Amino acid sequence: xxxxxxxxxxxxxxxxxxxxxxxxxxxxxxxxxxxxxxxxxxxxxxxxxxxxxxxxxxxxxxxxxxxxxxxxxxxxxxxxxxxxxxx
Numbered sequence: 001x002x003x004x005x006x007x008x009x010x011x012x013x014x015x016x017x018x019x020x021x022x023x024x025x026x027x028x029x030x031x032x033x034x035x036x037x038x039x040x041x042x043x044x045x046x047x048x049x050x051x052x053x054x055x056x057x058x059x060x061x062x063x064x065x066x067x068x069x070x071x072x073x074x075x076x077x078x079x080x081x082x083x084x085x086x087x
Contacts, residue, residue, distance in 0.1 A: 031058040
């Protein structure tokens, strides 16, 4: 029984890390695409600034995701999901 519980925790951790990793890659790709618009010749300066802000916000959104991953790890280690599954 203990081995099964440990395997479930490890699987949940892998899934959590995988989801944050996918989110990070997608956000980086979006930031690169939007940020590259700033480099277009003849692109208006005001639009370039807006694109730069959107790209920066996209990258900064990864920080809360990593913090939430840390909280998710604590939930997994605490067994909250296992306890909820008993009801």
